[in-house]
């Protein structure tokens with residue numbers, strides 16, 4: 001049986017992706033990822049992580065139109081608007097878009113998040129939860145896993161914002177896998193390292209290069225190294241073993257004294273400064289995907 005999981009980084013930028021056009025980046029959007037379990041080429045479950053600006057365009061660029069007819073759930077990390085701006089538009093398209101039969105409209109999209117996050121979502125997307133009825137909150141408790149098909153998804157609390165979590169996804173096919181949806185973080189979750197360590201793939205926030213978390217509330221590249229988090233995470237890059245290492249997302253660079261770097265410059269600077277981690281850390285590309293069996 002052809003049983004596989006694909007994770008795709010739909011978009012990988014922070015709120016300032018618009019400025020990246022000055023650096024020659026023609027398309028972008030705020031961090032969002034799509035996890036997909038497929039059997040014999042048929043999608044059993046899609047799970048979207050976050051739904052900020054550019055998510056719908058990213059899905060349209062990366063996925064076939066059949067995406068809109070496949071089973072979908074949404075997990076939101078936290079209430080900052082760059083992580084859910086397009087939530088209601090997306091649910092309206094998903095639920096109201098007619099299938100072959102014009103009566104073919106769908107029930108509300110389940111949205112998994114903490115109670116605090118839900119308050120922000122409700123205030124922003126009230127119509128979807130009430131009159132539009134295209135959204136349905138499914139409460140999450142930090143550190144309490146939920147099972148969605150083959151996926152065990154654990155919300156890991158972080159101090160980035162009220163109710164904020166990152167997600168640990170675990171599943172077993174021929175191999176056992178862990179994927180870390182590691183955005184946004186202020187203090188890196190070192191106390192959870194034994195759950196997070198040795199992932200198949202880790203998407204990690206680095207909004208800046210410099211350590212500015214006290215000022216801006218976001219982890220930088222330096223924090224990954226100086227706290228020991230990256231070393232203790234024990235990422236490996238062995239694609240033939242489906243160990244894909246760590247990928248940086250949510251990079252802005254706007255706040256660094258020297259300003260924004262291109263993704264290529266960021267990788268070069270990383271490799272020069274931290275050569276011991278160069279083999280296992282890369283910058284995520286928009287639309288990039290990884291497969292797991």
Ligand SMILES: [Zn+2]
Pocket residue numbers: 078080160161184
């Ligand atoms: Zn945030």
Ligand SMILES: [Zn+2]
Pocket residue numbers: 014080082083184250
């Ligand atoms: Zn953010």
